[in-house]
Amino acid sequence: MDVQNVSFSYGDRLVLEDVNLTVERGAFVGLVGPNGGGKSTLIKLILGLLKPDRGEIRLFGQPLERFRAWTKIGYVSQKANSFNSGFPATVFEVVAMGLFGKMGLFKWMGKREKEKVYQTLEWVGMAEYARQPIGKLSGGQQQRVFIARALVADPELLILDEPTVGVDEQSVAQFFALLASMRRELGLTLLLVSHDIGAITSMVDRVACLNKRLHFHGDSREFAAHRDEILHRLYGHEVRVLEHNHGRAQPTRS
Numbered sequence: 715m716d717v718q719n720v721s722f723s724y725g726d727r728l729v730l731e732d733v734n735l736t737v738e739r740g741a742f743v744g745l746v747g748p749n750g751g752g753k754s755t756l757i758k759l760i761l762g763l764l765k766p767d768r769g770e771i772r773l774f775g776q777p778l779e780r781f782r783a784w785t786k787i788g789y790v791s792q793k794a795n796s797f798n799s800g801f802p803a804t805v806f807e808v809v810a811m812g813l814f815g816k817m818g819l820f821k822w823m824g825k826r827e828k829e830k831v832y833q834t835l836e837w838v839g840m841a842e843y844a845r846q847p848i849g850k851l852s853g854g855q856q857q858r859v860f861i862a863r864a865l866v867a868d869p870e871l872l873i874l875d876e877p878t879v880g881v882d883e884q885s886v887a888q889f890f891a892l893l894a895s896m897r898r899e900l901g902l903t904l905l906l907v908s909h910d911i912g913a914i915t916s917m918v919d920r921v922a923c924l925n926k927r928l929h930f931h932g933d934s935r936e937f938a939a940h941r942d943e944i945l946h947r948l949y950g951h952e953v954r955v956l957e958h959n960h961g962r963a964q965p966t967r968s
Contacts, residue, residue: 854885
């Protein structure tokens with residue numbers, strides 16, 4: 715995936731300015747930055763939901779405007795955990811929705827597709843909940859279901875936009891362990907949007923720091939070595955990183 719000199723505005727408000735970001739096949743990239751810094755807008759541009767004012771985005775070597783193989787990309791929205799608890803669908807049905815891009819919206823699921831849904835639920839540890847209403851699950855359990863929905867069509871790139879918002883600490887730890895397993899066993903390319911600076915430095919290969927412009931894009935070890943300086947540029951003020959008992963860190967204003 716290549717983002718080349720991309721700029722974007724909402725009306726007169728410039729949100730992204732001359733952004734360049736490359737995600738190599740098999741990489742795990744963490745995208746961090748303040749609220750309103752343009753992270754979710756960049757994701758929408760990558761997914762083709764918005765069109766850049768300037769610049770180009772290429773997916774799997776193809777210009778975005780010609781790209782059609784959307785099943786190669788899985789996406790977990792930051793709104794997944796605020797799912798309507800009254801939505802009348804089972805866990806199985808929610809995951810099966812991830813196959814519509816391959817099957818077509820009005821085709822019946824065959825034995826192979828049903829087995830694929832169960833296999834994916836098994837992989838994320840949610841097979842026993844297949845017939846449960848999605849609204850009856852905890853936030854952490856719902857999170858695993860939405861990851862399964864994103865994985866069921868066998869994507870090559872998985873994009874996760876603030877997937878741990880509103881999820882309890884234990885579920886967050888389990889989530890990061892699941893990400894590590896997915897990358898190791900499925901060979902996925904991962905792009906994770908997160909505020910969790912500690913997790914970024916301990917888990918990802920590369921870090922991209924976005925606040926309208928890309929203030930840093932490089933190896934996670936380089937980021938860790940110059941973290942305070944980079945975060946000062948990113949947030950526009952001195953940042954003190956607090957270490958929590960669960961081993962991750964969050965940026966706070968000093």
